[in-house]
Amino acid sequence: MAARMQMALSLGWHIIIACFGVGMPAITVLAEWRGHRTGDANYALLARRWAKVMGVLFAVGAVSGTILSFEMGLLWPGLMGVYGQVIGLPFTLEGIAFFIEAIFLGIYLYAWDRLPPKVHMLTAIPVMIAGVASAFFVVTANAWMQQPTGFDMENGRVIAVDPWAAMFNPATPPQTVHMILAAFMVAGFGMASVYAVAMLRGRRDRYHRLGFLVPFAVAAVITPVQIGVGDWAAHFVADNQPVKLAAMEGIFETTEGAPLHLGGVVVDGEMRYALEVPHGLSLLAHFDPNAEVMGLNDVPEDERPPVNVVHLAFQAMxxxxxxxLGLSLWLAxxxxxxxxxxxxxxxxxxxALSGLLAVLALEAGWVVTEVGRQPWIxxxxxxxSEAVNPAPGLVYGFVLVAVVYAVLTVATVYVLRRLARGTPVPIAPQESDVKAYKVT
Structure with a gap:
């Protein structure tokens, strides 16, 4: 449990920072491009400030990502010792993408006034591609844990390894697309929520208005697409992980025409207090209102995930x-x-709450993905339980990591608040103001 708690804390913390690394570069370059195209200095000020925030979050993400890389071997030697050769390729490729992102992010940050505008924007393209690629490669490793392929077993040993087949396993397409779109939503709504708070405080100038609209529009356009991708991912779960689906919906008896549960909680092996939509789950999961949905009672008790955790996380997501989606439609x-x-x-x-909602949806989705797979890694x-490090004292490592992340959180918030307060922004900046107030 200590190892699982430590991994959950590390992944749950890092994934938020990583989302900004995936989505924020594209949003920043969009603002920069609009500034060059329209001549509006507000876009330039926004792009420069966001670029500096990107640099801070990249540095913080490098720290938390390094912690995670050590935890994979320290906490789960049973996984890495047996299957490391199968899933090593995506981690290697992610490392290459990380270094590409670091190199070009440095060029992008320090070449604002040293390169022509079009060339400067071009330096951000590798940053955007590498950020998305990093997310893709890491998620393929997790997808493999959901649908292990690309190897054979002989006398308990892994043989005939095909790392490309392992990386491009059946779960990779829906899971990677779902995660990358989620990253853009977290980045977009998260950035926009900061300016929404400013608007509530009376800062209705064009700078804050654009600071809200640019990232919010990106996230709003992606939201309905993400819901469609989520349906795709749910169909994949229904076809390939029926136990997880049963936990998501709190279905205990195998049922034809299974109902869809809205809300509710499991008490004594029974779903209670839920609003039931007759035949809804069978229809959504299999496009057939009378399709059979397997129940948890068909699975040995020691192979069932904790139902309430998975169900409530799915409902939250x-x-x-x-x-x-409703908020996006309101704006539209x-x-x-x-x-x-x-x-x-x-x-x-x-x-102002949209950023928190996007993060909550992200974390809840990963709870469904990971806890819904238990007890299997x-x-x-x-x-x-077979993959965990058997050494005693793992709880002390969890406490130490919790302290490290608490310090990282405080330090990150402190630096970002200093950035927000340390750069004065005029109400209606002109082109000359860009040089006077630029983020350097």
Missing amino acids: VGCGFAL VSWKRRRGPPESVWFWRAA VLGLLRT
């Missing part, structure tokens, strides 16, 4: 996703009617 309707965001204070309050092949 879906609820947050549709809340963000307002923009169509009056070419501007809603004036309602409730919109801005909801927008490699589905059907290796139990988590």
Whole structure:
């Protein structure tokens, strides 16, 4: 349990920072491009400030990512010792992508006034590609744990390893696309929520307005696509991980025409207090209202995941996703009617919470993915209890890592707040103001 808690803390913390590394470069370059195209200095000021934030978050993410790389071997030697040769390729490729991202991010940050504008924007392209590639490679390793392929077993030994087949396993397409889109949503809504708070405080100038609209628009466009991809991922789970699906919906008896549960909690092996949609789960999972859905009672008790954790996390993920969709549609309707965001204070309050909702959806989705696979660390092949380091004292490592992440959190928030306060921004900056107030 100590190893699982430490891994959950490390992954849950790092994934938030990593999302900004995936989505923020594209949003920043979009603002820079709009500044060059329109001549509006507000875009340039936003791009310069966001670029500096990118540098801070990249450095912090490098620290948390390094911790994770050590934890894979220290906490789970049973996994890496047996299957390391199978899943080593994506981690190697992720390391290469990381170094490419670091090199070109440095060029992008320090070449604002040293390169022509178009050339400077081109230096961000490797940053964007490497950020997305890093997420892709890491998630393929996790997808392999959901659908292990690319090797044979002989007398308990791994043989005939095909690392490319392992990396491009059946779970890779839906899981990687779902994660990359989630990263853009976290980055977009997270950035926009900062400016939504400023708007609530009366800062209604063009700088803050654009600071909200650019990232929010990116995230809003992606949100309905993400919901469609989430449906794709759910169908994959229904076809390939029926135990996880049963836990997600709290289904204990194998049922034809299984209902969809909205809310609810499992008590004494029974779903209670849920709003049931008759035949809803069978229809959504298999496109057939009378399709059979396997129940948890068909699985040995020691091979079932903790149902309430998985079910409530799934409900939270879906609820947050549709809340963000509603908020995005609110902006779209307002923009169509009056070419501007809603004036309602409730919109801005909801927008201020959108970043937290996106993070909550992200974390809840990963809880479903990881806890829903338990008790297996490699589905059907290796139990988590068999992969963990048997050495005593792992709880002390968990406490130490928790302290490290607490310090990292405080330090990151402190530096970002200093950045926000340390760069004065004029109400309506002109081109000359860019040089006077630029982030250097």
